[in-house]
Amino acid sequence: MSTNKIERNETTVQRFLAGTHSPDIEDVAVIDDTVVPHIVCHGFPGFPGGEFEGREKYKAFFRFFRQAFTDMEFTTHKTLATEDFVSAHWQIWVTHSEEFQGIAPDNARVTVDGVALYRMEDGQIAETWLTINEPLLMSQLGKGNARAA
Template sequence: MTIPLSTPQSNIALMRTAFAAFGRKDADVVVDLMPPDFLINIAGVPYQKKGTATWRKHAALIFSAFPDLQVRIEEIFAAEDKVAVRLRITGTHAGEFLGIQPTGRKVDYESTEIYRIADGKIAEEWICSDMLTLMAQIGGQGLSMGKLASMWLAGYRAWFALGLGVVLGALGTALASF
């Protein structure tokens, strides 16, 4: 039996089908779109995870923690065997998540994900979710949106100070040569 080659368009259609099923919390449909040796790469996790059983366990954790989870594809594009997806994820923190008890708080964050398609199946994923924003929204690890904003602004202050120092140094050098 010859397996037809996938195209970027067919790979995008496959991922849209998977995300629609995920949005319905239909893990069985998603798992049917994966080979048994599915590979999972998550930003910040120092090792690769494997298998549809592991994926199913992660999905159950998300569905339990955020039972009203909504996943919206903001952008999706493909090249060769890869599909890139930028998602907006919303929901309510109504179950334990990463050791944090339910807070009832609303979450709204982004995730950037890349998928590799092989033989018409979703063979591998690379997930890079904005966990800092998510954890700040549910109040994890002493984070708050105010603290997150402060950290963001502190980064700009450092760049501003560096730029000001460079400009003043150049100006001082130019004036000294007169």
């Protein structure tokens, strides 16, 4: 195995996650540098069948999510990298600030975790499979003063 290729893949994903989950939503521009133009994504809430293609739709997903959920804190618990894939187990803490899937915001602090698998091409993300703990997220929304632990 090529250690350099593995390290490059992991570094790319770390840059991607830092930019897409930073306090400044404009940092989603990191997608232009870390994702291939023909990106294919699977498992994303809010898209038909959870599927979409292209960098602009990837940016749109993060912008939409970040409008509904503000004050994001993001942690990557673990990443595993190979020559062709990087997997990341992550957790976020956010404030429900705008309507999401028909649920009115109540400014509750919520948390959710998930795993993303990234297929890499020449050091950039070419395909993403997202597995989010959506039942956990949805169970916390619309509960008034309920707060995430």
